[in-house]
Amino acid sequence: MPSSSSDVALEVRGLGKRYEIGEQERYLALRDVIARAVTKPLAGLTGRGRSDRSAESDRIFWALRDVDFTLNHGEALGIIGRNGAGKSTLLKILSRITEPTEGEAVVAGRVGALLEVGTGFHPELTGRENILLNGSILGMRRTEILRKFDEIVDFADVHRFIDTPVKRFSSGMRARLAFAVAAFLETDILVVDEVLAVGDAEFQRKCMGKMGDATREGRTVLFVTHNMTAVESLCARSIWLEGGRVHADGPTSEVVSKYLSTSFSLQSEQSWPDVQEAPGNHTVRLHRVAVHPEGGSSSDAIDVRTPISIDIDYWNLKEGARLNLSLHVYNEQGVEVFNALPYLEREWQGKPFPRGLYRDTCHIPANLLNDGLHRVELLVVENSAYVIFHMEDALLFDVRDDPIGREGWYGNWEGAVRPQLAWETRQLEAGAAIPEAMRD
Template sequence: MREIAVQVDNLSKMYRIGARKQRYVTLRERIAAKVTSLFGCQEVAGATNTMWALKDVSFGVKQGEVVGIIGRNGAGKSTLLKLLSRITAPTHGRIEINGRVSSLLEVGTGFSAELTGRENVYLNGTILGMKRAEVTRKFDEIVAFAGVEQFIDTPVKRYSSGMYLRLAFAVAAHLQPEILIVDEVLAVGDADFQKKCLGKMEGVADQGRTIFFVSHNMHAITRLCKRVIYLEDGQLRLDGSPHDVVKTYLHSGLGTMAIREWLDPVKAPKSDVARLWAVRVKAEDGQCTDNIDIRKPVGIEIEYEVLKPGCKFRGAIDVCNDEGVLLFIALEQDPEWRNRVRPPGRYRSTAWIPGNYLAEGTMIVNVAIDTVEPYEWQFKVRQAVAFHVTDTTDGDSARGDYAGEFPGLVRPLLKWDTLFGADSGR
């Protein structure tokens, strides 16, 4: 029987929010407050509030388990990982950890900006309790994985964010910790690097090491993890199989999400060159709806603003089902704009998904805008909108008049040719 790697009991973390002002108080105030010291510095009452980032969370993780942690922003995911990494202390509760922990919580966490990449690799190994010879044996593999051979003796403060991330992940994953903690590593970096990260984490898991993995990418969660913990408002809502937990998470709070708009430009997703204003699900007649007949096309409209001249832009969507399985990715291919610079102003780009293509169920849409030359993501919005696809047994969809279970990730209505007798060529 495997031993416990991490045991968490009634874990809680409280933060104080709001400014805590200080001022010198008068003798009258001191006497009135019955304070013994006549002069000194006193905090102004009522200047602070408290917020529970985690509240009474308990679970145990065995050695070799790969555990995903999901939840919306502010649910307590990062706080939990910081507690597990011993970056911060709990307000209440207990954590028992058996084994050395390596964490990648933010880009470059644990790196010293003034040190070179080489020096930071050895520094992190020392922090993990490894001997220099152990780190040396892994050094070339770390540098090759990160792809920073030419810059390994350059101070990391001169690294790009991508180089920082690649080296930080390579160090965390290759220095053979018993417990690896990774927070949103797939949110940064290109597709090839994300694929390498997933592959490496699968390799670490195959070695029997324990992994905690936080991500908003449900496809990655279901691919890598054998167990998922769902946090909501600082509390543990569900702990179980990836299929069940991810499905519950994706359905929670979705309701009607055919329209997602940002009326305040400060809060809208944006970069230096573009800002997102809205994402809408549209029926064939142009009306916004969250309920789509399986036989009808559905449009995903992205409304955005180009802020800077001289750039070529492209919209992108990917569609997942309610189990977090990626169905497809689509990049904007409008021939009128594909190779043209888009002048500043507002645009609406709509991707039309044909009828008789999607299966029944809830579809979750992630959207993004990127520049083509140079290729760079401007922003990504996960779970931007959602809609429900319904089917009937009227006979004019892929299921025909069959009323039983009809599995499959998609449900295309295919063209069939049937020949009989002499016409069949036999």
């Protein structure tokens, strides 16, 4: 039975959606229908039924299974997960675009959805006509739509093109208009799927502000995104979908941290306890490599504000060897971010190493690396000239973004590094130096 609480905007119980993998069902002639009707009762006797059922089960794919959650009015819920986790399928069910195979979703009120850029727009109709059409589909009266019309056009900034067919809009114009229609028409629940993937910084800032306004007005927001900074900024609570099931549900910071720490094929630590089996050669063999926050462990999350240490433990097998290490750090685009060498290490560099186990630690300051995946390549150099050992993929770690200091920007922060540099602004001359004709 649905919840009796007037605070509940959405209640999802045992929701599941099943698809069949393979070719679309072909047209059936009358003889095919008759043949099926005749052979079906005999399937159990011939043994075909079991193999048919097995073949059918191989074609079944559950995009969602056993999904349960309740959402109150005025809440903003983030939905995160990898591609194919079931996020968009869930939103399509909640938006009544597709029906669930099992379970139910009880929605209290009208739903406004932006699932893809321009979803629900007719390309041959003008922007004005599409606004009126979308409002009508939501069950709004023409007077209600017209009351919001100017706000929609102002937000989308498409005044000059409002009577132009939408097919001639740029992707950015369609994104702005689609979001404005979904956000400003008077729906109780706003469903948004990756709206921040398109648009400039100003558009992103306006979108996030409008979704925040919606929750303060008592509307409910469901926000699907791969942008962890955006979801942490907007949503106090998040759900992590994995394989069509709810893997975690709770405070956004906790859910995002769990997701990022387990959802990537990371290699933040490797170790080889047996020197005879460890990678290397007759001079040097590796014991352990690890990347971690300063004072933390390799399982701890790293963000752009985190000071990082890279540890390399190795056995020197050659008495008197003069060794030094070289680290090359690459970002996920394959760009080399930097090459680190132990020039500032004074105790051992340039000196002969007795046999034994050593640890080199490279310290990477906070506010240097950009967010994203990073790969560490390790070289062992002898006599400052000869590379005697090389490991291309010694470590792979992820640097998380952090919303502090972004000032409303949720797109990619360009560049291989992201330093916090000193900056100052000074006025060199007063306004009187500007000619009158040039003043605004």
